[in-house]
Amino acid sequence: MKSHVTAALVGCGGIARSQHLPNLARSKSIRLKTVCDVNAAAAEAAQRDYAVPQMATDMADVLADPEIELVVVATKEDFQVPLTCRALEAGRHVYVEKPLAATPAECARVIAAQARHDKLVHVGFNRRFAPACRDAARIINRHGGATNIFARISDAYWDWGRGQPPGVRVIHEVCHVFDLLRWLTGADAESIYCACARPDDEIYTLKFKSGCVATIMNSGRVTWDLPKERLEIVTREPGAVLIEEFVELRAYGWLDEPPVTTYAGHTQPGGEFTHKHLFEKLGAPALEAFRRMRWEMRLRAEAGKTEAGDPELDKFMRESFPHVNYLVDKGWRAALEHTADCMLGRATFDGAGPADALAASQLAEAAIRSRESGEVVRL
Ligand SMILES: NC(=O)c1ccc[n+]([C@@H]2O[C@H](COP(=O)([O-])OP(=O)(O)OC[C@H]3O[C@@H](n4cnc5c(N)ncnc54)[C@H](O)[C@@H]3O)[C@@H](O)[C@H]2O)c1
Structure with missing residues (x-):
């Protein structure tokens, strides 16, 4: 039986360097043969840093190679649809970043x-592949399903986001939450309402066809020390599940569920051990401490001081730990492995497909319409 698939990565920017390259490089089920980027320097750097056999600047060269079976697309939503369609037309399987479009x-x-x-x-x-979300789904389904969800997705909106028209965070970031809520409830949303305090600082209330209601707090205007994501889920049988930034799950109301479960952080080859170990042992307090530390260092760097005042320590901090948003395990690695497992016949597809991307996109579009009209939008 075949043991691995051969892949190309198209788009060697932020998410590729922080997730896909390190995850592909250590995968036993995926052999990364080619990296491709219209920016030759980005492709060359990826090839060099991850010892990838081939690089390209044109997707046509990737598709001309009959060995490539899987194309991982991580460009930006303006190119992800045409590149995905081209790969499909050339008979390739695709893993493509959100938002699809x-x-x-x-x-x-x-x-x-x-x-x-x-x-x-x-x-x-x-x-959907984050270990904390997998456990939450199992608990919720065992106890009658979700009836009421609160989700927060908050961030010190990154430089790229600030360069975009105000209010697009719902397309780029909240799409993750829309998908997660559809997956957790097993249902489509029937309505959404948006109340906006200022651009990229708003709430949405949703009603799902399962009867579940949800509130999403979306803000791009907090600081790095606040954990980015939190979920609180009430179940039909009396009880609740709370997930703090993918490192800690708390279950309330059941004697047969552990009250607290902690999860190791997301790991990076060569720089993974401290936070992984601490998150596993201590959960949310360890994450809070790491976020606080990185935020304070960033403030010092912005004030013109070196991060830690010591070049050796600066170098260690920069190279040893991923960006705060990549410290925790949000399922990136498992999602890619699942793609390979499906291609190798070891698993049945359980991830998000283009129909799920469409549903998330429809919700984002409806949220924007509600923001503009002040009315509840029915889907
Ligand atoms: N799943 C997640 O948690 C997560 C996190 C961050 C970003 N993303 C998504 O990943 C995608 C990429 O984001 P990013 O931050 O890495 O962007 P980026 O701008 O840092 O990188 C994109 C790269 O793609 C290259 N590129 C653009 N068009 C191309 C083309 N036609 N052919 C080949 N290369 C091309 C660019 O030169 C650039 O190097 C976005 O859709 C983003 O929303 C997902």
């Missing part, structure tokens, strides 16, 4: 292309 109509193009070519399209809603 900026509009529902674009997402629908991938649904049509997949129907024509019958290949796997896994959209990078990786939180």
